Amino acid sequence: MGLGFTYSTVQCHIKLANQDKAKGLKQVLAKFYPELEPYQVLTVGDSPNDEAMFAPDQFPLSVGVANILHYQDKMRHLPKYVTQAAEFAGFSELIDLITK
Numbered sequence: 001m002g003l004g005f006t007y008s009t010v011q012c013h014i015k016l017a018n019q020d021k022a023k024g025l026k027q028v029l030a031k032f033y034p035e036l037e038p039y040q041v042l043t044v045g046d047s048p049n050d051e052a053m054f055a056p057d058q059f060p061l062s063v064g065v066a067n068i069l070h071y072q073d074k075m076r077h078l079p080k081y082v083t084q085a086a087e088f089a090g091f092s093e094l095i096d097l098i099t100k
Helices: 021-032 048-054 066-074 087-099
Strands: 003-007 012-016 042-045 061-064
Touching: 021 042, 021 048, 042 048, 048 061, 048 066, 061 066, 066 087
Parallel strands: 042 061
Antiparallel strands: 003 012
């Protein structure tokens, strides 16, 4: 069992090598929302620690707030959609689009 490293806009994360948010989200779905499939879930992120949730074979519906583009050259998977605004304003933009 090795260690891995990832980072977000505000923190650095030392973690188990095989640990990521997509695996954690799949466990939550299996335990609490077994009726949902990954293609029915919209994932949202803003930094490299969210990358696993952007993998289209894991969660095909993904959104990144605009500041994710700052990291695009360091990531293998980018979100399917990117908001115009960054950070909280980007999340608000997404919510406005969903609720209209």
